[in-house]
Amino acid sequence: MACEQGRGQLDAYLDGELEAAEDNALATHLRICASCAADALERLQMKRSVQMAGNRYAASAQLRNRIAKIVAAKPRRDSSWRWKILAVPALSLLVLSVAVNWYVGRENARRQRVYSELADLHVAALASATPLDVVSTDRHTVKPWFQGKIPFTFNLPDLQGSEFTLLGGRVTYLAQTPGAHLIYQIRKHQVSVFIFQDRGEETASLPSGQVHAMSFNAENWTQGGLRYFVVGDVSADDIQALSKLLQSAG
Amino acid sequence: MEVPDQALPNATFAELAMPLFDQLYNFARWLTQDTAEAEDLVQETYAKALRGFSSFQMGTNFRAWMYRILRNSFLSSRTGLKVAVAIDGDADESLLPTENATPESILIEQADREAVQQALTDLPVPFREILLLCEVEEMSYQEIAETLAIPIGTVMSRLYRARKALRDLLQKQNQGDRHGM
Numbered sequence: 001m002a003c004e005q006g007r008g009q010l011d012a013y014l015d016g017e018l019e020a021a022e023d024n025a026l027a028t029h030l031r032i033c034a035s036c037a038a039d040a041l042e043r044l045q046m047k048r049s050v051q052m053a054g055n056r057y058a059a060s061a062q063l064r065n066r067i068a069k070i071v072a073a074k075p076r077r078d079s080s081w082r083w084k085i086l087a088v089p090a091l092s093l094l095v096l097s098v099a100v101n102w103y104v105g106r107e108n109a110r111r112q113r114v115y116s117e118l119a120d121l122h123v124a125a126l127a128s129a130t131p132l133d134v135v136s137t138d139r140h141t142v143k144p145w146f147q148g149k150i151p152f153t154f155n156l157p158d159l160q161g162s163e164f165t166l167l168g169g170r171v172t173y174l175a176q177t178p179g180a181h182l183i184y185q186i187r188k189h190q191v192s193v194f195i196f197q198d199r200g201e202e203t204a205s206l207p208s209g210q211v212h213a214m215s216f217n218a219e220n221w222t223q224g225g226l227r228y229f230v231v232g233d234v235s236a237d238d239i240q241a242l243s244k245l246l247q248s249a250g
Numbered sequence: 251m252e253v254p255d256q257a258l259p260n261a262t263f264a265e266l267a268m269p270l271f272d273q274l275y276n277f278a279r280w281l282t283q284d285t286a287e288a289e290d291l292v293q294e295t296y297a298k299a300l301r302g303f304s305s306f307q308m309g310t311n312f313r314a315w316m317y318r319i320l321r322n323s324f325l326s327s328r329t330g331l332k333v334a335v336a337i338d339g340d341a342d343e344s345l346l347p348t349e350n351a352t353p354e355s356i357l358i359e360q361a362d363r364e365a366v367q368q369a370l371t372d373l374p375v376p377f378r379e380i381l382l383l384c385e386v387e388e389m390s391y392q393e394i395a396e397t398l399a400i401p402i403g404t405v406m407s408r409l410y411r412a413r414k415a416l417r418d419l420l421q422k423q424n425q426g427d428r429h430g431m
Contacts, residue, residue: 011410015384017391046413047385053366054386059275063289067271067296071264198272222272 058225122192132168157249191232198227219243223250263303295320314396369419377412
């Protein structure tokens with residue numbers, strides 16, 4: 001591949017928008033051409049700088065509450081949409097699904113990395129002889145323990161009346177960013193809760209929601225500038241119950 | 251491991267829309283450059299989206315739909331009408347590669363967060379919004395095309411121009427700093 005052609009495609013390459021064949025050809029070219037590789041690196045740094053700089057503004061809790069009230073009362077949709085979908089010509093559905101899969105594929109690689117790392121942290125902590133640095137079922141003991149150890153603070157829920165018990169916590173790292181790792185017990189299972197500042201490259205703008213990864217269920221969301229992850233081998237319902245408790249405290 | 255980008259058939263509006271809240275606010279704040287206006291804009295977006303939810307085609311991209319509502323509301327607001335100048339030559343901009351000047355590479359490596367934030371603020375709205383959608387929201391070109399209601403070819407040429415404008419601004423900032431020293 002000529003440098004000129006490669007340069008013209010670099011942005012689309014870094015945006016994950018090239019077709020597989022073009023993508024491979026350019027990747028090969030970048031391995032052998034130092035000049036184009038330097039150019040690619042510079043553009044990548046620029047992309048990252050914009051990403052870091054662009055995640056700038058956090059909404060107030062009042063606005064969130066106001067919006068939540070506006071949207072809360074809406075009933076579920078009826079299922080009449082199915083008929084509309086069936087009426088759409090098959091071709092446009094195909095085009096749509098190709099476009100969506102393309103995007104999903106690109107995003108999945110990043111999610112996979114984050115969730116693999118979180119699953120590792122969860123398993124590593126449970127397998128450790130000393131899984132917890134602060135052992136206490138009292139949230140008023142666990143929360144202050146993190147003071148000075150991580151660069152943010154968070155609130156933990158009152159668990160009275162729920163099936164969950166707080167076991168304790170430890171400091172953890174995701175993509176070189178310090179955060180809190182809390183372990184909760186439900187029945188015989190242990191569930192990890194990770195809290196990070198929502199500013200790291202790895203977690204920023206990760207879509208919130210539930211996922212099922214490597215036999216673990218997980219849920220993540222942002223709240224007050226913090227990114228929460230709940231990971232465990234319990235059912236999605238249990239993960240969601242714990243998430244709701246944490247959301248109510250945050 | 252699949253996180254659906256398509257809206258789930260039985261999801262409520264709240265289930266689909268609330269996870270987008272933080273990012274929508276960030277985007278609104280960047281567009282309006284004002285906290286009160288951004289709050290009004292987000293609230294207006296949610297109210298409009300809720301009203302229009304029955305016409306939303308389930309199975310299509312909900313996120314792009316929400317961003318489109320927010321953006322259209324912004325463009326019809328007083329601030330939006332003032333700033334939304336069309337970018338001339340969008341369609342026929344050829345995708346020429348930028349030159350790889352070494353001093354510039356070093357400059358951009360050193361560009362700190364504040365400098366990039368200032369440059370983004372100084373960019374015209376069409377450039378600012380497309381960079382935010384691509385780099386911060388990590389939307390695909392297809393999603394950006396849906397959000398901005400422009401063809402994919404225009405997404406690519408506008409992105410190219412936006413990136414070039416951002417580089418130029420950072421370079422200018424850097425030269426200004428040097429003169430100031």
